[in-house]
Amino acid sequence: MKTYRCKMTGLDCAACASNLEHEIEKLDGVSDVSISFMTEKFAFSCEESQKxxxxxxxxxxxxxxxxxxxxxEV
Structure with a gap:
């Protein structure tokens, strides 16, 4: 697995970030999801072949x- 980092803009609040985190974690092949409302950073892990x-x-x-x-993507 490889960790990917992205910039996520347009979030309205920390609760929105948390809700998105939970929804993305449900996806097959995705793990270690992290969204920071304050820094607008988004990270997740998946197999390189599935990115x-x-x-x-x-x-x-x-x-x-x-x-x-x-x-x-950054």
Whole structure:
């Protein structure tokens, strides 16, 4: 597994970040999810071979739950 870090902008509150964390943790192949509302940092772990598919699923979850939030890979 490899850890990936992203910037997550547009979150309204810490509770929103926590809710997204829980929803993303439910996805198959994703672990160690961490979202910081204050620093706008988002990290997760997955297999390198699954990264692109996992990112698609993460973006879908984020769009459904927090449509104003954007994820930028760094």
């Amino acid at each position: 692109e598919e996992v990112m698609k699923r993460i973006r879908k979850v984020v769009s459904k739950n927090e449509p104003d939030v954007e994820i930028e």
